[in-house]
Amino acid sequence: MGTAIENSGAQAGDVAGAASPVGQVVSGLQRLIRHEIPSAQAIAFAGLARAAGGLSRENWSFDATWNDAHGTHAHRFMLMRDAAGTLLNTERSREFAVLKALEGTGVPAPQVHWMDPQGEFLGAPSVVMERMPGACDYMVLNGGRPLEERLALARGFIGLMAAIHGVDWRAKGLDRSLGLPEDSPSRAELVHWEGEYRRVQLEPHPELDLVLAWLQRYAPRAEAIVLVHGDFKPGNALVEGLRITAKLDWETAHLGDPLEDLGWVTNPVRKREHQIPGQWERRQIVDAYRELTGRHVQERDLTWWNVLACWKLAVIQLTAVNEFVAGRYSRVFQTPSWLYRPMFQMMEAA
């Protein structure tokens, strides 16, 4: 399903309905393209549709054509626009800077074209990037593919993580655009996420306070500072055959501890997304990562990051609760009590 709209002088909103979400997006895209390419003429869109997924942002796919001083252009695009209610407060400028920095590094990621950092054109902060081939499947490691294919993809994902962690962020100037943690990365993350927790909590959550106190007590030092994706999972990647064609969702990327991403994928509450029972579990993932990067990976430190991963998930769910209650979010979440027991068990075992 999609919408085909050609701009022949009339307002796009006349075609799609100016007040409709599609009309707003079309109108905003036209103004953004004209701003970026002043000589653009005959701007036309086809197949504009909002994807079903996207809990933190609106994802719109579309094809665009236009003429300018350099000739005729045709592109397959994705527009990522902040939703009215969102689970993550991020800045489009950070994502734009990371995607620009990744060009030429070998890390598969969409080429980013334009940014509307304040929502001047699209009504909310947005970025426009190339639409990559491939399919997004949260459960690709435990879906219907043969085991060998799933294992190959699992190894591909950890190889991709190692490649991201190997990006020369100094040479790319990412310390200037993303900032370096002033304290240890673990403490910097805690400060950030505690701020989010206090901002969104609507009622006391002694369980989360108990875990937070433990996290503060045992925050580890980092073995290295690397580019961290921040939400590394199959659901944030496109796959075509056995090839990972693109890693998506860079809005949470930052400079930090490599164990943050590794802790995210070895988090026991998300085994079904990241692990293959009996074949690709915590030990195999950590061994593969050690082999690829040469890093030591202390088990106790990794467990700390596993607990933080759960705690972050809890805060993200509380954000959804807050946004829903405020009337800005259209999905119903609950207090994340299902995360408490796994966190307590990991703390006990650490």
Added chain:
Amino acid sequence: MRPTVEEQLLGTCRILEDVVAPSVADPFARTILDGLVANLRMLNGAIPAVAGFLQRDNEATVELLGALGPALPADVAARIAEALTESEPEATDGAALDQRNLRLRGLLAEAVRSEGIGADANAMIVRHMTERASRVPMRYVPTAPAASQSTASRTK
């Protein structure tokens, strides 16, 4: 009273699924609708259990706070002691049960942030919290979208 709350919730689900859903072609709107129906079904099972859950949790939290009091800083212990002198709400007064639960859990949050809680007290707290989490009547019902082509769907 007919229709009962259960009949109304389940009837609303039926109408949304049989009458409204077939007319919703937009994939995003359909995903939202599916999630809302799943949540209404969850509520149908959870609502009758909420008052009993709060009453039992209040009792358990009072007992825990009473046991923790001596190990806590004096100011926190004093606030807890004051709260424990208050009478418990009627079992049929859902709003009062909820307010009491907020107050007690606020004090428990203060307690767990206090320095100097020993291993035994910590184990008692974790047992209480684990048991409570296993009985919470309202649960998130995930309804993730299916695999999509060339898109950047995500669930946090």
